[in-house]
Amino acid sequence: MTQLRRAIGLRTVISTGAGMALATVTYVSFIQVASYLTGNSAWIAILVSGLMAIFAGSCFAELNSMYPTAAGIKLFIERAFGERTAIIISGVYVLGQLAIVGAEIFILSQAISQGFTAIPPVVWAALFVLLLLYLNFRGINFAGLAQDILAYTMFAGLILISIYGLYTIDFHIENPLTIGSMDGFIQAVAIGISCFIAFEWVITVSEEVVDVKLVPRGMMIALGLLAVTYALFSTAMTSVLGWDQLLPVLAPEGLPIPHVLYGKYLLGGFGLYFMIIMGLLASLTSLNAGIMTASRFVYAMARDWSLPRFLARLHPRYATPWVAMLAVLLYCAIMTIYGFVTRYVLSMILIIAAAECLIYVVMALAVIRLRYKEPDKERSFKLPGGIIIPVIVVIVYGIVAGFILFGPMRPEDVMDQRICLFFIIGLFALNSLYVFTIWPRLRTKYKKIADERVPRRRRREGASTDSGRDR
Amino acid sequence: MATGDEIWEALADFTEQCNNNKRLRKMQRDWTKILHFKAIDMDDSFTMKVVEGEIVKNDKGTVGTPDIIVETDSETMCDMFWGDINPTQKYLRGEIKVKGTQEDVMRIDVITAVIWPEV
Incomplete structure (x- = not known):
C-alpha cells in the first residue's frame, strides 16, 4: 500500500487526542467535581469519567474503522439515521461544544491578568480572540511535531507540578476514598465528562495516519494519559490548597483560576507565570484547532448545500473559508461576552458536558444500527461482545445527561443548570426548525442551479459525436 | 465504468481549467504536492504533480511518494475531473x-470550488 510522504504515527495521534482535550476550563471543572464530593476524592470521579470516555471512544473507533474520514461524525450519523438527523445532531454538538470557547477565554484572560495586572482581563480576551482570528485567517494550525512538543510539554509540566505539590505535603492526602452521596458522585462524574471534551476530534487525523488502526489505539492511550494526569493534578490541587482558598473560585464574583492559585502557592512568582503559560498553550492549541475544525465543518456543510452558499466563500489569498470562520468566531465572541457578563462558568461547562453526552449516546446508537444495517461493511476495529458496550454507553451517558439537565444541584448551581437546559433545548429547536423549513428549500434551489448546468462530460462527448458526424 | 483513456482525457481538461484560472493560481501559490x-474499480492510477499551484505534470500510474491519495470509482473520478459532480458531497x-x-483535503476542495463555483 502506498504511504503518504508525511504520514503521522502513534505519538502524534496521542498528542492530538490528549492535546485537544486539555484546556484551561478543565482546572475549574476539577474544583467543581471536588465540590460535589465529601473527601479528597475528585480523582475517583475523574477516573470514572475517563473510563466511561474509553467506552464511548471505542464506539468512535469502530465507526472510524468503517469510515476513516475527517468528515466522520456527520457521516456516521447519516449512514445510521439519515441526513436530517445528522444535520440536527451535528449542529447541536458543534454549537454546544463551542460553548467551551466562552468559558476558556474568560478563564484564560482572568489568569493572564493575574500576572500582568496593568491590563484588564477584557483586553486580554479581546487580544486572544484577535490572535485566533489571525491564526485561522492564515490557516495556521499546530500539527505534527509542533503539536507533539506542545502537548507532551504540557503533560510533563502538569505531572511534575502535581508530584511536587504532593511531595510538599509528604504525599498525605486526607480522605482520598470518601465520595459522599451517590447523587453528588454522579453529578461529579457528569461534570468530569467535560474534562475529556474533544478527545474524539482525533478522528480528524484519520486520513493522515500511517495505519488507520493507530487511531483507536492512540485514542485509548490519550484517554488513559488524560485520566491519569487529571486525577494526579486534581488530587494535588485540592490537597495542597484548602477549601477556604478553593471555594471562592466557584463563586460568580470569584476568580476561576485554581491552577494559577496552586502554582503561585507552590512556587511563588515562577509558579504563577508557569501556570499562566501552561494555560495559554493549552487554550491556544485546543481553541485554534477547535475553531478551525468548526469553521471547516461549516464550510463543508455549505459546499454540501446544507447551509447557505456564502458560508463557503474562500479568501482570495490564503484559500481559507473566511466567512465560515467569521461566523464561528462571532458565535465564540458572543459566548465570551456571555462569560464576562454573567460569570456563569458552570453553565458553559454543563453545556459542553451535555453536548458530549449527546454525541456519545448517538455514536453508540449508530454502532448498534450499523451492525444491522451494514453488517458486511469492513471494520478494522470491531467492539467485542456484540452490542453490549454500545448499550452500556447509551444507558450510562443517558443517565449522566439526565443528571446534568435535571439532577439535584447545589442551590448556587441551579441557575447554571437551568441555563444549560434551555440552551440545549434552544439548540435542538433552532436546528430542527432549520432542517424542516429552510434546508429543503436551500437544497432544491442549489440543485436546480446545478441541474441547469449542462454536464461538461456529456457536452464534450456530444461534441465529439457531432464532429464525427460532420466528418 | 469509465475507461483509463476517458479519465486521462478528463484529467487533461481539469489541468487546463486549473492552470488557466488566475484566482486559483494565486490562492494555491504556496501549494506544492504530489x-x-x-x-478502485479498475487497475488504473494517475499522478499529478503540483508546483506552486500549477499542475506541471500528469502521469499514468503512480509516480513518486504522494502527499495526497484520492480514491474513488472510475465514473466518479471522471465526473470529478470534468466538474460534473460536487466532490464535497461525495466526500461527505x-x-x-x-x-x-x-489542510490538503481542504486545498483539493478549494480547486473545484474555484473553477466550478456553480456545482
Whole structure:
C-alpha cells in the first residue's frame, strides 16, 4: 500500500487526542467535581469519567474503522439515521461544544491578568480572540511535531507540578476514598465528562495516519494519559490548597483560576507565570484547532448545500473559508461576552458536558444500527461482545445527561443548570426548525442551479459525436 | 465504468481549467504536492504533480511518494475531473476517500470550488 510522504504515527495521534482535550476550563471543572464530593476524592470521579470516555471512544473507533474520514461524525450519523438527523445532531454538538470557547477565554484572560495586572482581563480576551482570528485567517494550525512538543510539554509540566505539590505535603492526602452521596458522585462524574471534551476530534487525523488502526489505539492511550494526569493534578490541587482558598473560585464574583492559585502557592512568582503559560498553550492549541475544525465543518456543510452558499466563500489569498470562520468566531465572541457578563462558568461547562453526552449516546446508537444495517461493511476495529458496550454507553451517558439537565444541584448551581437546559433545548429547536423549513428549500434551489448546468462530460462527448458526424 | 483513456482525457481538461484560472493560481501559490488518484474499480492510477499551484505534470500510474491519495470509482473520478459532480458531497458521504492532511483535503476542495463555483 502506498504511504503518504508525511504520514503521522502513534505519538502524534496521542498528542492530538490528549492535546485537544486539555484546556484551561478543565482546572475549574476539577474544583467543581471536588465540590460535589465529601473527601479528597475528585480523582475517583475523574477516573470514572475517563473510563466511561474509553467506552464511548471505542464506539468512535469502530465507526472510524468503517469510515476513516475527517468528515466522520456527520457521516456516521447519516449512514445510521439519515441526513436530517445528522444535520440536527451535528449542529447541536458543534454549537454546544463551542460553548467551551466562552468559558476558556474568560478563564484564560482572568489568569493572564493575574500576572500582568496593568491590563484588564477584557483586553486580554479581546487580544486572544484577535490572535485566533489571525491564526485561522492564515490557516495556521499546530500539527505534527509542533503539536507533539506542545502537548507532551504540557503533560510533563502538569505531572511534575502535581508530584511536587504532593511531595510538599509528604504525599498525605486526607480522605482520598470518601465520595459522599451517590447523587453528588454522579453529578461529579457528569461534570468530569467535560474534562475529556474533544478527545474524539482525533478522528480528524484519520486520513493522515500511517495505519488507520493507530487511531483507536492512540485514542485509548490519550484517554488513559488524560485520566491519569487529571486525577494526579486534581488530587494535588485540592490537597495542597484548602477549601477556604478553593471555594471562592466557584463563586460568580470569584476568580476561576485554581491552577494559577496552586502554582503561585507552590512556587511563588515562577509558579504563577508557569501556570499562566501552561494555560495559554493549552487554550491556544485546543481553541485554534477547535475553531478551525468548526469553521471547516461549516464550510463543508455549505459546499454540501446544507447551509447557505456564502458560508463557503474562500479568501482570495490564503484559500481559507473566511466567512465560515467569521461566523464561528462571532458565535465564540458572543459566548465570551456571555462569560464576562454573567460569570456563569458552570453553565458553559454543563453545556459542553451535555453536548458530549449527546454525541456519545448517538455514536453508540449508530454502532448498534450499523451492525444491522451494514453488517458486511469492513471494520478494522470491531467492539467485542456484540452490542453490549454500545448499550452500556447509551444507558450510562443517558443517565449522566439526565443528571446534568435535571439532577439535584447545589442551590448556587441551579441557575447554571437551568441555563444549560434551555440552551440545549434552544439548540435542538433552532436546528430542527432549520432542517424542516429552510434546508429543503436551500437544497432544491442549489440543485436546480446545478441541474441547469449542462454536464461538461456529456457536452464534450456530444461534441465529439457531432464532429464525427460532420466528418 | 469509465475507461483509463476517458479519465486521462478528463484529467487533461481539469489541468487546463486549473492552470488557466488566475484566482486559483494565486490562492494555491504556496501549494506544492504530489497527488495520486486511484480508480478502485479498475487497475488504473494517475499522478499529478503540483508546483506552486500549477499542475506541471500528469502521469499514468503512480509516480513518486504522494502527499495526497484520492480514491474513488472510475465514473466518479471522471465526473470529478470534468466538474460534473460536487466532490464535497461525495466526500461527505464516503464515496470519495482522501488520504492526506486536513489542510490538503481542504486545498483539493478549494480547486473545484474555484473553477466550478456553480456545482
